[in-house]
Amino acid sequence: MSHTPRLWTVLSCSLLVASLGAGATACGTGDHPLSASPYDAADQVAFNQKAGSRPIDPDRPLEVTLKGEEGRITDVTVTDTHGRRLAGELSADGDRWHSTASLAAGVRYALTVSTEDEDGAPGRRTLSFETTPAKKLLKAEFGPEAGTYGVGQPITAELSEPVKDKAARAVVERALVVESSPRVDGSWYWVDDKKLHFRPKEYWPANSTVSVRSNLEGVRVGDHLYGAAATPLKLTIGDRVEAITDASAHQLTFKRNGEVINTIPVTTGKPGFSTRNGVKVVLGKEYFVRMRGTSIGIAEGSSESYDLPVYYATRVTWSGEYVHAAPWSVGSQGYENVSHGCTGMSTGNAAWFYENIRAGDIVKVVNSIGNEMDPFGNGFGDWNLAWDKWRQGSALLAGTPDRTPADTARLRPQV
Template sequence: MNDTPRIRTVVSCTLLAVTVSAGTTACSGSKGHPLSTRPYDAAQQISFSAPADGRKADPDKALEITAKGDESRITDVTAVDATGHHLAGELTADGLRWRSTGSLTAGARYTVKVATEDGDGAPGTRTFTFETTPAKRALTVKFGPEAGKYGVGQPITADLSLPVKDKAARAVVERALKVRSTPSVEGSWHWVDDEKLHFRPKEYWPAGAAISVSANLDGVKVGDKLYGGESKPLKLTIGDRIEAVADAGSHYMTVRRNGEVINTIPVTTGKPGFSTRNGIKVVLGKEYFVRMRGTSVGIAAGSSESYDLPVYYATRVTWSGEYVHAAPWSVGSQGVANVSHGCVGMSTGNAAWFFETVRPGDIVKTVNSYGDTMDTFGNGFGDWNLPWDEWRQGSALVADAKNRTAPTEIARLRPSL
């Protein structure tokens, strides 16, 4: 290209009369383009990399717009898809080429507006549209739990249809997952494994909160030839703050609603060798009747520890079979000693009351047991046992994720007594 500065033609107009007839045209530059406020059609001055004739563009390839000839240059480009998302790009200093720097959305329709300037400074414009091909592999998200009303401890889950291992790709996914709460809360996603994330607030959800969860992934480039697909949003509401604390040392459970004690119940927890797990658990569900057998937790049939019992008012807190339930056979030990095989047992009347009072998502915490601490993942929702700073390390958006807790293997569904 000639580095000699271009000399622009000085254009002037001569006023011939005070009144100008309707047929009189505005002044023109040397190229014949009118120097008016209305830009000329710049179709002949620019070329596009997008295919013509209705063919669709590959979203993996950048969009390029180039100025033709030495006397034309591009001054501005805006590219917007049908949802209003702008495509980022860079214009060279000489105005001869614009190239997209952001990823094109798959299966989208774009409208591109290009502003130009000719050698005389006359403005031109050109608008064109094109479509991108749909994604061959689509990453979708299934949110959990099901829509409904839950307790203050209920985490949000996001199950991905395909594994995502790359940290940059995980960041793309996480940015697209939106959790909105009224009232607002501080919260974070945590990658459990390559296909599952959990979201929890720093503290429990506020009682009465309204929560909406969505994924803005549709058409978004996640990784190499992998794009997001459409995902169904989720809405939840939060009930009262119900917290039940079972003290294995005192053999009593204290139940609070919104901070106020509403019941104190004599209980029995796991005896030596079968100690109840310490820590915070979340109610997973309620089963009016469960058949509990010792063989399901590895106790040999016919041994001194063997059992096969009908159990009523069973509130599940782990997938491996820990419940809060009616245990009429141990009423004499409730409030006195720990004699169960890991569950929290109480009288039938108290178990019925507890069963009717709690809902999924409510908090059940065990303290002063000789058992291990509840697993963070894999055996229910032990999310709240991880300190907040460590929880945040499981986010792909946090720079230092070195101390991220590894997920545990999902436990088999088996009841214990």
């Protein structure tokens, strides 16, 4: 490819300008190579995968090379239908560009190659191609359902396939984006190979909004495993509500946005059935529950056996711990612990509590002789892990120093 006439024009213009002296102009800038419209670089570059009607294999790296020894490649951009740019590396002499990240599966790409010839004139080659769809998809389902929740509500992500490899977990975690207004510092925690929880460093700010989305669609996670599209989620966070039960004082203190709203006499678990200490998150509310001792391992007919209709029940563990009406123990409420692990109160107080609490609110028990609330597996005990330990459950943050919200955001670029 030759552009000698253009070079001759430039040289002639330069000589003429020199002869006219400083500040004189005799040629228009349109004759300069850099001002020319890009020529078609189709004959200057080659691709290792053919573009056309047939999709290409996303498992193969993409490569653009220069034909011959004249000119060079100056830039390559490859963007998919989701606006994600494919990372790549250009050689120092501009004769080769290759992708450094995996292509996404089942998407269309737009590729633009910028070049210049031996005279510095710009060239361009554009084309588009599709990649073959993935045969095995990794789906992510976010929870809880859209709605309004308390400041303690974790975000959950359930995966359709187990992800064990640390590098693959990092790919997944980077693509699961949680944004809040106002902004907070937070992190995902891998509960197991198929389940992640997200929580902020502190409780969500009262009256904030939280949005969750996935950039995983088409992204290569592992061998022949690619991300699927996911339904985004939006939550509203209500007031900061905390119900703090002091098991030794037999009293529940109800706080809203830091202000004490109510104090309620209660009874908690007696010896052998002591209520768990620690922070629990309200899982839901049930106006009526039939509670049986057999559900917690008490043999039917034993001295501890019971079968009771219970009203205004607020659930805090999957194993059956509630805050509920217990009219049979009113004489003990405020004085001694006589329950089988639940927090009991009068029917009137339980009705008030039921009306003023919602899923995601904090229920904290202190000064009980019971065990500590498990972080996972029996509800949402996430807040019982200190922040430094929580970070160790992240594939991106484990082993790194604590970060600001801006640092955390940089860990979640578009993929």
